[in-house]
Amino acid sequence: MSLKKLFYPKTIAIVGASQNLDSIGGQPIKFLKKYNFQGTVMPVNPKYSEIAGLKCYPSVSSITEEIDVVLVSVAASRVLPIVKECVEKKAHFVVIFSSGFAEMGNHQGQQELIDAVAGTGTRILGPNNQGIVNFIDGIPAGFNPLLDAEVIPKGNIGIVAQSSGLGFAAIGFAIQQRLGISHIATVGNQADINIMELIQFMIEDEHTSIITCIVEGLKPSSNLPELAKLAKQKGKSLVFLKLGRTAVGKKASMSHSGSLAGDSDIFEAFCKQAGIISVKDMEDLIDVLIGLQGKKPGGDRVAVVTETGGSGILAADICEDFHIQTPRLTEETINSLNAILPDFASAQNPVDFTAHIFNQEDLFRNCLVEVVKDSNIDVLLFSFGPTRGKLAEKMADDIIEISKELNKSIFISWLTPEQPFFNKLREANVPLYPTPYRCIRALEHIVRQEIPVKAAEKKATADKKHGDAEVLSLTEYQTKKMLGEYGIAVLRGGLATSLEEAVNLGSQIDYPVVLKVMSPQIAHKTDAGLVILGIKNEQELTDNYNTILERAKKSFPTAAIEGVLVEKMVEKPVAEVILGIKYDITFGPVIIFGLGGIFVEVLGDVARRVLPLTREEALAMLASIKAYPLLNGYRGKPQGNLDALVDMILNLSRFAIEQQDNFKEMDINPVFVMPEGQGVICGDALLIPR
Amino acid sequence: MSLKKLFYPKTIAIVGASQNLDSIGGQPIKFLKKYNFQGTVMPVNPKYSEIAGLKCYPSVSSITEEIDVVLVSVAASRVLPIVKECVEKKAHFVVIFSSGFAEMGNHQGQQELIDAVAGTGTRILGPNNQGIVNFIDGIPAGFNPLLDAEVIPKGNIGIVAQSSGLGFAAIGFAIQQRLGISHIATVGNQADINIMELIQFMIEDEHTSIITCIVEGLKPSSNLPELAKLAKQKGKSLVFLKLGRTAVGKKASMSHSGSLAGDSDIFEAFCKQAGIISVKDMEDLIDVLIGLQGKKPGGDRVAVVTETGGSGILAADICEDFHIQTPRLTEETINSLNAILPDFASAQNPVDFTAHIFNQEDLFRNCLVEVVKDSNIDVLLFSFGPTRGKLAEKMADDIIEISKELNKSIFISWLTPEQPFFNKLREANVPLYPTPYRCIRALEHIVRQEIPVKAAEKKATADKKHGDAEVLSLTEYQTKKMLGEYGIAVLRGGLATSLEEAVNLGSQIDYPVVLKVMSPQIAHKTDAGLVILGIKNEQELTDNYNTILERAKKSFPTAAIEGVLVEKMVEKPVAEVILGIKYDITFGPVIIFGLGGIFVEVLGDVARRVLPLTREEALAMLASIKAYPLLNGYRGKPQGNLDALVDMILNLSRFAIEQQDNFKEMDINPVFVMPEGQGVICGDALLIPR
Incomplete structure (x- = not known):
């Protein structure tokens, strides 16, 4: 059945009508008069024959006219017989203000109300709500002090609110902004008529073009997806303020998917898909309503x-x-x-x-x-x-x-x-x-x-390239030597200027080793194929030594080759991180920390600190990145040697402060974070001088 | 020299004083009267002998008294000689309202002002500002219509503003909130006195306990770190609204570190370290000032x-x-x-x-x-x-x-x-x-x-465990078979119930292969060592087949073993992603997508959509995660087969919709995304039935 008569009634009976026009049973009488309601108001209370100049009926049964809406404001225990009377009387809608049902644990009492109207032509709004107001025709079938205190402008905004308090609060803010309201419906326990029906009514209502919903939870199998489509078809906007976002979706879950899609995550995702505006606060809500007027x-x-x-x-x-x-x-x-x-x-x-x-x-x-x-x-x-x-x-x-x-x-x-x-x-x-x-x-x-x-925009950002250094003042080898002087551990190894030296280094530091061509004219060695990993023995070293030098001469014929760096290859680090320093003209030396490669470049998961740092601050810096758990014994993996990493940060800070006139930027990338007790090691270093 | 006499002057001369008390040269006279300034006000203008009842001087030189502050409101071209007069007169401070200097490109004109006071006892505030107001003693040595329109309460908030407009806007909002102000200083071009000196003055000022700074940029080698410490020592709060956050730090950079620490990133990091509150908007600023009163x-x-x-x-x-x-x-x-x-x-x-x-x-x-x-x-x-x-x-x-x-x-x-x-x-x-x-x-x-x-809190979240499935209704093998019926590619392979069958499968699908024990009682096989990767030949297969079955019997003596899944091992995928579905009681089937492991679990980089999806929406879903560039040809890597991934999403959606009564959650993890043209393959699948 259409809800038309609920919003546009001609006759309203008020059960529990009171001569105190400020009480819950009195306010609707006061407001219907104030708004100059053109239909018939019928107070029901056996104690009185008249209230505020209106004929008062002893019971619903005693009313002879057709009743569109019955407002019920009596104790919970007395509600059921009244509902039954309304059904008998073929009243169209019963709006039950009374509390004391499911919201207080009285599920049986609420079920009895549902059973009483099931299969009849009578429908219930509530219990436990503050009614409904049609501002277009001036029909306040509800109660709230706001209706007394303020003049509420008519307009295109319909409000459906599970929390009556927040619904009327929204009207309070709307008045300040001269936003006009068409209807408000407060829904209470939704024993019978539910939020979705009210939203649908408002989408179909000619006076309403923006529908605002303040809800705590949605019932299973709500038809919100269909309603969102209907609203879109009709060019109307849906704006949701959903409460209880954080209280849900936190139960242990059997699969990743379960834990990755909490109720409120799904709701947000759905809103984006369906073109529903989802706001997080009352002011955010009002601001959107203002914007939608334009x-x-x-x-x-x-x-x-x-x-x-x-x-x-x-x-x-x-x-x-x-x-x-x-x-x-x-x-x-x-x-x-x-x-x-x-x-x-x-x-x-x-x-x-x-x-x-x-x-x-x-x-x-x-x-x-x-x-x-x-x-x-x-x-x-x-x-x-x-x-x-x-x-x-x-x-x-x-x-x-x-x-x-x-x-x-x-x-x-x-x-x-x-x-x-x-x-x-x-x-x-x-x-x-x-x-x-x-x-x-x-x-x-x-x-x-x-x-x-x-x-497309997203890709563009990620593709951003770092400029190439044309000329370095220091090679990786020289930079690492300098870092070594500041107590920063680098890969074991040395510079070979002949195959013989390379072979000697190989046997000293033990295989597997890595070869890298050193030249102040070549900044990005890996891209040019001038780094060879995983060399397992003397034979492989001999073969690769010549190969890598030939490659270098071919690609960079004019570059001065300092030699080949032979370094011990690191096995099984817990993680690879990047440490960097930058000289800022306002704050001086600054340190940067993040997990290697993708984490900093694509995900932007980086910590930055102005130097100097205390040990405690350095530790807090580590913990401040999102990927921190990966260093800290993630999923049964060994814990990284965080103390050693903090040492490296402090040593690098000292370097950055003492050498601040000599560098613009420096990357140590990767830093191999080894398991607890095995230290951290600088894998590569690139210094850009000032 | 202390700025005391700038904020607490006894004598104020006004050069360019006007009889029109609403003009810039007239407003200070009006306001000094309105605030009942107890010192001496000396208008300077050769045209008049008196302004608003005050004796008017023909020139600064003609003043015989000691001058604490000279306000200058004349055309830019006339400012320099006046400044020279003030220096000669040993005036303490010259506040230059006039614009037309560095802010308009007239750097030479500004330098001449600087040169004129260099090494003298006279100092300049401005040019191009709206002066200074001491609300504590009622000394408005500035101009702004707000000073006329409103009564501004005295209080503990000092404002230093580079943009005079925003500085007085802050006062406008503060009045509404009954927040009291001690001083406002608008700084203009900072030719001489700079923001930092003004902040320091306010930190040391006994009437000020909250210092609000609205600034566009900080000059190189500012001493803000020292000032932050000083404020902390004195128990005072610094609140910064820094403008131009996004316009800076975007230049090409030589190293990662350079590009990861733009000016405004560093400023934010510094504020966190130094205990400075950094806000992003005027209302945010006022709200913090309200909070700091408590x-x-x-x-x-x-x-x-x-x-x-x-x-x-x-x-x-x-x-x-x-x-x-x-x-x-x-x-x-x-x-x-x-x-x-x-x-x-x-x-x-x-x-x-x-x-x-x-x-x-x-x-x-x-x-x-x-x-x-x-x-x-x-x-x-x-x-x-x-x-x-x-x-x-x-x-x-x-x-x-x-x-x-x-x-x-x-x-x-x-x-x-x-x-x-x-x-x-x-x-x-x-x-x-x-x-x-x-x-x-x-x-x-x-x-x-x-x-x-x-x-610590952070770690706890990341350590969150997914509950173990005690009993599965379908093994991975059965689940994959079902997925296969929906057009979802799975690893080539089959179920072996004997070693002979396993060996046959091995030679059919070609090595390397993977072995996995199938049992409806064992959900998490990898954790239990029941997955063996990288089996290269028949011999290795024979050895491992027995090993893995023995392990299973030992760890799960009562589990029914369905057999051993023999699958082709995937080599060189572009990426491993996770696809999941979940049945939501409100929205029905929902799909989840993210990059494997760490990305979804630690970084929460996940996309969620309510089903069904169009092809376009599926593609938008892929692009919506932060890690999307990794699928899309990141840093010269091959591009992933995104079309095939979209197909899989659409097939999985169809599965989710048609089978919605039969599952609660399902993970396909990993999905191997192969290079363009080579498809995507489901590596493992776990279905939690309803």
């Missing part, structure tokens, strides 16, 4: 427009945090702006109209007209500073005027407390926020509802 | 206290997002609360005082008294719903009363628009926020200033 963005290319440099930069920073694009303006736009603004010289985004706009009345508008035409841009994001007063009002008027015919989306952050003209912007459906963060967070939610981040 | 938390163990279930759960969710602990209360506290609140049955945190507190006047206070005593708790975080009116005010009064002697920290989120009694809380220095997110984000900043997340 024109929907056709893409995520944003022009940040400002009149004060600082707030423009702030907005650009936050756009990047949220992966929102701020592309260059077209040359055409730049040229037009340069013609208008004498000091506007660059194609930058943020677009700074500069303080010039304060000197000439139409300048802001004239600049704006140019920027809105730009074909690189989907969204105009104004990030204003604390500008207030008449000029600010004129700017707001210009924006409203331009927004009327604009097929682009506008968002505003205005870094000043509430101004009288702000309501003009709100009434013109121009989304307005107090700070860039709030503004851009909302924009991101709305943009991502339609446009996912592109895979 | 008692500092002694730890990060939070009791979330609520009167409405929903807002308590919301706060607990957000605490977990921010890694803030919400431990169990002690048994003692639980018992005391159970004695007071009839329906308070559990030791949960959030602590829900329930609607009972509305029925009895002292109940809230009585419950509160018990919770504050709890030894597991450092912070009381009240997450209230939209409760307003008299009762709400009483609750606020109770909190203020209790906070006075409390050695714990209190934070409040109150989900209702501004109420008259909110100012009582602010005046009592109880941090108050409109939503749990804002409240907890600020708490996290303040807590982490002192207490880092512990390494």
Whole structure:
């Protein structure tokens, strides 16, 4: 059966009606009068013959008219007979405010209510809720002090709330922002009518175009996927604030898949797929509702427009945090702006109209007209500073005027407390926020509802290449010698300038060994095939010694070859890590730590510290990366020698501080972390001098 | 020289003083009068003999008194001679409002100013700034419309701002929150006096205990590390909003270390080390300033206290997002609360005082008294719903009363628009926020200033074990057969029930092969040594066949052995990935994808989707993980066969949908992703039936 009569009733009976119009049984009477409800209100209470000028009935049975909605506000123990009366009377809906059912463990009492209406034409909303309000026609069939205290504007936002408190809290914040509401339905225990039915009603309701749901959990086999599709078809937005995200999905699981997909992970993934906006906080929710009042963005290319440099930069920073694009303006736009603004010289985004706009009345508008035409841009994001007063009002008027015919989306952050003209912007459906963060967070939610981040962008970042050093001042051999002086363990080995020396080194340090060609002109040896691993005996060494030198001469005919580094090959390290140092002009030497290769480059799992460090801080630095468990006895693997790694970090710090005038950057990569008691060893080192 | 006389001047000259008190040269005169400045104000302008009742001087030279501060508001071209006059006059400080210097590319003009004061006793603030205001003594030596419009409360917050706009915007927001300000200094181009000197002055200033800095960049060799130490020694807080985070550190770099430590990464790392709070937005900044007015938390163990279930759960969710602990209360506290609140049955945190507190006047206070005593708790975080009116005010009064002697920290989120009694809380220095997110984000900043997340916690998470399947309904062999029917490629091979069969299989599929013992009673074969890899020939197969069966019988004497799975060993896959499916009671079958082992378990780099999927969505799912570049031709490695991987995802989806009644979870782990054109192969499969 349709829920139409629940939201649009003509007759409402109130069981447990009270002459105290502030009590739960009295508030609906008060509010129905206040909202000038055009239908019939029928208080039910055998104690009275009249309440607030309305005829009072002794019982539901005694009512002769057809009843659309019965509101029930009596003790839990008295609810069941009333429901039965309602069924007999063929009342369409019974809204049970009373608590004391499943939420308090009284599952039997709740089941009895369900059984009482099963198979009848009567349906229950609740128990344990605060009812339903239709703001469009002014039908408050619920209770909450907010309905008394405030005038709630009509609008396109429907609210379905499992927590009545949070549902009405949302309305409280919405009023401040002049957001209009169509309906609120608080659902309570969902004994019969459930959240999904209410959402569906609102999707189909002509007055509602944004449906906000505040829910704790979804019942098994909910039809949310179908509802999301229906909403999409009808061009309506669903915005969910889901509570209890962290309390679930933590039970031991039989497989990886089980443990990797907790309930709330799945919900988030589903929302992304289905185009549902999922928010995490009440303010986030309200901010999205504000954003949805404006024109929907056709893409995520944003022009940040400002009149004060600082707030423009702030907005650009936050756009990047949220992966929102701020592309260059077209040359055409730049040229037009340069013609208008004498000091506007660059194609930058943020677009700074500069303080010039304060000197000439139409300048802001004239600049704006140019920027809105730009074909690189989907969204105009104004990030204003604390500008207030008449000029600010004129700017707001210009924006409203331009927004009327604009097929682009506008968002505003205005870094000043509430101004009288702000309501003009709100009434013109121009989304307005107090700070860039709030503004851009909302924009991101709305943009991502339609446009996912592109895979291609991701690849581009990962493919970023490190520049090649053309000339090194120190080879790996020399660098390692220097590190050795600072107590940093390097691979056992030495430099051979002849095959004979190489063979001698091989037998001294014992096989397997590694060969590497040393030349100050060759920075990236591995890429050039000038590193040969796993040489097992003298014969292999002899063969490879010549091969590697020939290769070097062929690829780098002009490079000066210092010799061949023969080093002991490391077996079974617990992990390979990277340690690096960098000289920063503000903070001086800085140290970097992460797991080898992929971890730092692709996953960005890196720790950074300004030097010097204490031993404790060095240990905290190790523990701060995500991959730390891999060093620390992961899944039965041996524990890495973390003490030795801390020693190396401290030694490297000392090097970085004492030698700070002599280097720009240095990588020790890999550092082999051996099992507990076996130390850590520098495998390769590359120093970029200053 | 100390900056004391800049902030606490006795005489102020204003060059470019105007009779228009709203102009830049007029505002300081207006404000100094408005604030009732007790020293001498000396307008300088040859055109007038008097401005606003003050004697007006024709030039700086004509002033006979000692001048502490000269404010300069004339065109850039006229500034230099005035500065020279000030030097001659031995004026202590020249604050230059005028723009048109380095910020517009006029570096020479700025250098001339620097040269003019070098080695003299005179120092310059600016040019291109809005001056300085001492709110403690009411000395506004600057200009901004805000100084006209608002009454700014005195307090313990000092502001140093590079962007004057953002500095005064911060004051605008602070006023709303009744936060008191000691000084604001806007710094402009820092030709002479720089940000660090101003910060140092404020650290040493007795009226200032929180120093807020809004900066774009730090100059090389800033002494911020020393200043951070000084602030810590004096128990003062530094809060930075640093702009231009994303514009820097993107230049090509010679080494990994260089590219891994962009300027803003280093700044963030430094702040964490130095106990500086680094915020990203104006509201974040104000929220931290609110939090710093309260008692500092002694730890990060939070009791979330609520009167409405929903807002308590919301706060607990957000605490977990921010890694803030919400431990169990002690048994003692639980018992005391159970004695007071009839329906308070559990030791949960959030602590829900329930609607009972509305029925009895002292109940809230009585419950509160018990919770504050709890030894597991450092912070009381009240997450209230939209409760307003008299009762709400009483609750606020109770909190203020209790906070006075409390050695714990209190934070409040109150989900209702501004109420008259909110100012009582602010005046009592109880941090108050409109939503749990804002409240907890600020708490996290303040807590982490002192207490880092512990390494131990991190390990515990990673060590989390997956439960062992006691009984499987299907062995790997059977599961793979089923997958094969859905077009999912599995390793070539078969089940041997005798050595002879195994040898036959070996020669059919060609060496190297893998042996695995199949039994429905043994889920995790690798852990039990029942998988042998890399068998190269018939001899090795014969030896290992017997070994592996003996092992199985010894470890699992009662397990029914189905046989030994003989499979072709895969060589040189591009990557190993995990595909999983899970049946979710709300959304039905869900698919999970990530890179093998460490990536999903330690790094949590996983994609999840509710089924069904289109081909396009499957590809987007692949691209959505961070490690995606590893599949896509990373660093010259071959590209993985992504088309075939998408096929497998689609086949697995079909399996998951058609078989949804028959499984709870399934892992295919590893899936070998071969180079382009060579397909993808399921290496192992584990199905957990429903």
